[in-house]
Amino acid sequence: MNRRLRYLVFGLGAAGLAVLFALALAGLPGFGGDSHPYRDRAVHAALAHRTANVVSSINFDQRALDTFGEELILLGSVVGAAALLRPSRRESERPAPDPEARAVPDSVVLLCTVMLPVTVLVGLDVIAHGHLTPGGGFQGGVVLATGLHLLFLGGRYPALQRIRPLAGYQFAESIGVATFATPGLAGLAAGGAFLANVLPYGQFASLASAGTVPVLSLAVGVAVGGGVVVLLAQFLEQALRYSGER
Amino acid sequence: MQVFAYAVGGWLVLVGAAGIVRSHHLVHTVVSLSVAQAGTYVFLLAVGFQWNAVAPVFSTSADTHRAVVDPVVQALTLTDIVVSATVTALLLALAVQIQKRHGTVDPDELRALKG
């Protein structure tokens, strides 16, 4: 298919989609209206389980099975990307360059060194309070993984490699996914359903509340954090492999 | 104003799709796809929005009667943002592999993609 024909097909399709979309908009409730039936039910269910952050309650309690599915997609993509980026036998014979030779301003190194513990703490805090304040395992896991890679920005790739034994993070990722299933099986054993909220709900808006929500949030945090570290590590390794040759 | 928010969602999907169609570089294709995906986030959150409502996070049991925006669409969006990042990584890894196997990432030069 040549380029012009492709544009023509796309133009027709896009125009058709735009018309259908505009017609569909005419039937939608107005933007910012106050009719939200799902909202009313979700808030009611979250308060019944004493969860202050309704979004976390939906992710880790009311629709936890969906989140388990998302976890499996995450696991699948990380494994797939890691397999695709694995260096071939020919490539792995080349020595890795010494990135410490790259000149990085001292201020950047200092900033990254100061920011590293701060970011890691923020990430842990975001995971731990996911059922109380905005946050949770998904956001906290990404923050943690990004924080660790500040060491790369600071030009300390060897230091990063030392605190990043890759097998450990691959393990963490799969453990996180497996841990997510454990409270789920507990719910099944307690006579309820898979991923039923079986722990005591505790006091509203206190750290020990919302039953299994913080547990599942932590499991997701470990899985997401491990997964993103593995991904970034594989991309870094590929990109830096022959950079010394130039 | 009534439909502007929804229209921005639709616009991003179309613009992203257009980017995929006229792309000369597979990485550009993947990034355009993520723009199209962002359109679904904007659309979902626009559906759940309510004027003068607050975020669906309560701090004390006293304020649980305040109107909040729809948390269901927010939960859908937030898990998808993180999971789609890993899917984007998988697509980028595929682009890297295609460069290794075929020596090009221009979709027009890849014979296997020609229809």
Add this chain to the structure above:
Amino acid sequence: MSTAVVVVALALVAIGGLAVVVTHDPIRQAVTLSVFGVLLAVLFLVLQAPDVALSQVAVGAAVVPLMVLLAVRTIRRDRR
């Protein structure tokens, strides 16, 4: 949240999305994608979705653009 703020945030996102797509060089695209990610996060904050904004700012402004940069660098290196 006042109407003007919502409209401005939406318009910025609409323009940002277009800017990402019309940027042809994938290296520059990593930069525009990062800016687009921040604009989206601001919009989500305006739409009263702090959870989503947090997720977006971590993923859209940092992780994905970084992976794009690294992927382009790997592809360029394999080309020579």
